Amino acid sequence: MGLYLSAAISGIAVGLLYGMIGFAIVMLYKSTGVANFAQGTLATVGAFAAWSLATSAGVPLPAAIVLALVASGLFGVLVYFVVIRPKASAGNLNITVRTLGLSLLLLAIMEWRWGEMAPYRFPPIVQGKGIQIADVQLTAQTFLTAAVSAGIMILLWALFRFTNLGLSFRAMAEQPETARMLGLRTTRLSAATWGISALLGTVVAVLLAPSAFLAPSMMESYLLFTFTGIVLGGLTSLPGALLGSVIVGILSNVAVVAFSIEAGVLVIFVTLLVVMLLRPQGLLGKVESTRL
Amino acid sequence: MRSTATKKSRFAAVAAAAAIFALTLAGCSSSGGGSEKEKAEVGVRDNVIYLGASNTLSGAGAANCTPVTTGAKLYFEKVNAEGGVAGHNINIEVLDDAYEPARALANMRTFENEKLAVVGACGSATAAAVYKTLSTKGIPYLFPSNGVAEVVNPAQPGIFQIIPLYEDQAATLIRYGFNEDGPGSVFVVANPLGETETAIANAEKAAKDLGGSFTSSVVTALGTPDYTPVALQIKKAAPDYLVLSMGGSDVAKLVNVLIEQDAMPTKLILATTSGVTGAFLSSYNKAAADKVRMASAIRIPAAPDSECAQLLADTKFAVDPIAIRGCATGQAVVKAIEETKPLTRANLIKTIDGWKDKDISPGVAAPLTYSPTDHIGITQLFMVQPDGTEFKTVATCPYGETAADQGDCSPS
Numbered sequence: 211m212g213l214y215l216s217a218a219i220s221g222i223a224v225g226l227l228y229g230m231i232g233f234a235i236v237m238l239y240k241s242t243g244v245a246n247f248a249q250g251t252l253a254t255v256g257a258f259a260a261w262s263l264a265t266s267a268g269v270p271l272p273a274a275i276v277l278a279l280v281a282s283g284l285f286g287v288l289v290y291f292v293v294i295r296p297k298a299s300a301g302n303l304n305i306t307v308r309t310l311g312l313s314l315l316l317l318a319i320m321e322w323r324w325g326e327m328a329p330y331r332f333p334p335i336v337q338g339k340g341i342q343i344a345d346v347q348l349t350a351q352t353f354l355t356a357a358v359s360a361g362i363m364i365l366l367w368a369l370f371r372f373t374n375l376g377l378s379f380r381a382m383a384e385q386p387e388t389a390r391m392l393g394l395r396t397t398r399l400s401a402a403t404w405g406i407s408a409l410l411g412t413v414v415a416v417l418l419a420p421s422a423f424l425a426p427s428m429m430e431s432y433l434l435f436t437f438t439g440i441v442l443g444g445l446t447s448l449p450g451a452l453l454g455s456v457i458v459g460i461l462s463n464v465a466v467v468a469f470s471i472e473a474g475v476l477v478i479f480v481t482l483l484v485v486m487l488l489r490p491q492g493l494l495g496k497v498e499s500t501r502l
Numbered sequence: 503m504r505s506t507a508t509k510k511s512r513f514a515a516v517a518a519a520a521a522i523f524a525l526t527l528a529g530c531s532s533s534g535g536g537s538e539k540e541k542a543e544v545g546v547r548d549n550v551i552y553l554g555a556s557n558t559l560s561g562a563g564a565a566n567c568t569p570v571t572t573g574a575k576l577y578f579e580k581v582n583a584e585g586g587v588a589g590h591n592i593n594i595e596v597l598d599d600a601y602e603p604a605r606a607l608a609n610m611r612t613f614e615n616e617k618l619a620v621v622g623a624c625g626s627a628t629a630a631a632v633y634k635t636l637s638t639k640g641i642p643y644l645f646p647s648n649g650v651a652e653v654v655n656p657a658q659p660g661i662f663q664i665i666p667l668y669e670d671q672a673a674t675l676i677r678y679g680f681n682e683d684g685p686g687s688v689f690v691v692a693n694p695l696g697e698t699e700t701a702i703a704n705a706e707k708a709a710k711d712l713g714g715s716f717t718s719s720v721v722t723a724l725g726t727p728d729y730t731p732v733a734l735q736i737k738k739a740a741p742d743y744l745v746l747s748m749g750g751s752d753v754a755k756l757v758n759v760l761i762e763q764d765a766m767p768t769k770l771i772l773a774t775t776s777g778v779t780g781a782f783l784s785s786y787n788k789a790a791a792d793k794v795r796m797a798s799a800i801r802i803p804a805a806p807d808s809e810c811a812q813l814l815a816d817t818k819f820a821v822d823p824i825a826i827r828g829c830a831t832g833q834a835v836v837k838a839i840e841e842t843k844p845l846t847r848a849n850l851i852k853t854i855d856g857w858k859d860k861d862i863s864p865g866v867a868a869p870l871t872y873s874p875t876d877h878i879g880i881t882q883l884f885m886v887q888p889d890g891t892e893f894k895t896v897a898t899c900p901y902g903e904t905a906a907d908q909g910d911c912s913p914s
Contacts, residue, residue, distance in 0.1 A: 220730040331785045347763045422727045431727045466731040
């Protein structure tokens with residue numbers, strides 16, 4: 211029993227990481243209606259930026275991370291203007307496919323620039339043994355991840371729930387034309403959303419990289435579980451993204467120790483299928499209705 | 503006016519001359535006759551020997567594989583700068599297969615009619631995809647890094663390997679470990695680099711035959727992002743020895759998590775040659791160094807006066823074990839070419855088939871021995887231990903697939 215409890219606890223830790231990636235995706239979806247398949251590669255580009263500054267340019271790691279976050283935010287804005295905004299009337303499906311193309315392009319560029327000697331060791335942001343619960347050691351890095359995850363979730367939830375800015379984002383996602391006619395600066399809001407989303411992705415990547423090792427395809431295996439988590443929790447719900455991701459982390463880790471690595475993946479997708487059949491909007495998502 | 507008889511005889515003479523000319527042309531272009539010279543020229547023309555390599559230059563395994571062909575290329579460039587081999591320069595074309603079997607096979611089709619031999623690739627799945635095609639067509643496939651048994655067992659014409667199969671290294675590793683620290687319980691973790699079930703079964707047999715016990719095993723995907731669940735299983739099992747058949751960065755990830763989770767085995771971590779990579783050295787937690795031993799096909803560091811050490815000294819690959827192995831592969835290829843006269847694919851294969859204790863890379867690799875029924879050349883493995891950002895050789899162990907060929911290791 212101790213082994214399964216330990217696996218579940220470590221699953222919560224990895225689920226928090228999935229959840230943070232999910233925040234960025236859900237935030238973008240809530241604001242723009244677009245599911246961003248380039249979230250992982252945008253995040254990895256940001257992590258490589260921080261790593262390059264710290265190792266090649268000799269910038270202290272905390273400063274390198276801050277600079278990389280700023281650069282990521284700006285890059286996200288650039289992506290919006292260059293890839294997303296042109297012919298926006300083509301529809302969300304078209305734009306979603308563009309994000310897939312962007313992901314492949316960024317991956318190819320990273321492979322060309324850094325692929326040969328990947329993976330790279332990314333310095334840990336915090337060090338320390340942490341505490342032991344059951345048989346699992348929760349390290350200082352794990353607690354940092356949990357703290358950052360909680361902080362981001364609260365901030366974003368409060369942003370969307372209590373602020374005019376958040377209301378503007380939601381209005382823009384649901385009725386972009388109406389929002390524009392009512393005077394909302396939808397272009398600026400969209401650009402800001404993309405910038406924030408890219409920045410959030412980089413936060414996750416620099417937290418992940420010390421244990422996952424930095425490589426162009428670092429985020430790929432996480433994205434699969436992340437998308438599962440946010441669909442499970444509800445694509446329009448930030449708390450749902452976190453809940454779904456934590457459930458995915460727990461189920462996956464427990465299945466791995468109980469059965470095998472392959473079982474970990476199987477259990478996740480069976481769970482997703484069941485939830486989609488019984489509750490299509492996800493655990494915490496809202497049923498979407500359209501006025502005819 | 504000429505007579506009809508004269509016209510007819512002229513016509514017959516012209517027709518006969520045309521027929522002789524046509525027959526001569528046919529004889530020259532057939533694959534039979536003027537053919538020995540033509541066969542020798544596949545991949546050998548204009549004083550250049552053309553070689554091909556299909557390697558994992560992108561994707562998850564790139565860091566573990568790219569240095570192989572880089573090391574070989576650097577050695578060929580050195581040979582060319584010194585006048586070439588047998589009056590020929592060596593030209594090697596390296597194509598990326600991204601560790602995808604279909605791409606590797608497509609690369610072989612590119613090489614088929616252009617290259618003398620295919621050299622030094624990296625990756626079991628890709629080797630398994632291409633060896634039959636190469637063997638059937640008589641194209642030498644020289645010294646790939648491969649863990650799939652059917653590629654070399656039974657010996658396939660033209661397919662020569664230096665490194666033993668990962669599943670056969672477990673016995674040597676466990677014997678070394680038990681000699682060092684006494685018999686104990688063994689837990690195995692494997693990436694699918696070859697026949698994982700056979701690797702696990704061999705480890706279990708070796709552990710029991712040598713007076714120890716077998717605890718359990720786990721198979722994980724190459725590039726698994728989070729090894730915490732595996733570490734928890736190992737912690738619960740509390741083995742004396744951990745035997746790993748994994749890629750270098752996966753070994754590093756697992757070792758790091760084992761330290762984080764206080765789950766290190768009580769005695770040693772023993773890893774196959776697949777873990778001996780620069781990617782491991784740059785990523786592992788140095789606190790684990792005392793407990794990690796890995797099997798290596800080459801002595802590390804290479805002897806300072808060895809050709810490969812001197813060649814790589816001023817490059818970023820100076821201490822990269824994969825690049826050193828690639829350089830040694832290049833030396834083996836050049837040695838084989840030098841000894842083959844006339845230089846044809848078939849003769850190249852015969853040359854290597856006849857190697858007995860051939861010292862292809864003094865100060866780096868152990869001598870190689872091949873025969874028509876045994877195409878794994880190595881007869882001893884080096885045991886290496888990480889030492890900061892380098893490896894150091896701590897023992898030399900006789901390697902054999904049967905217990906009779908194995909023996910105790912001697913310290914270096």
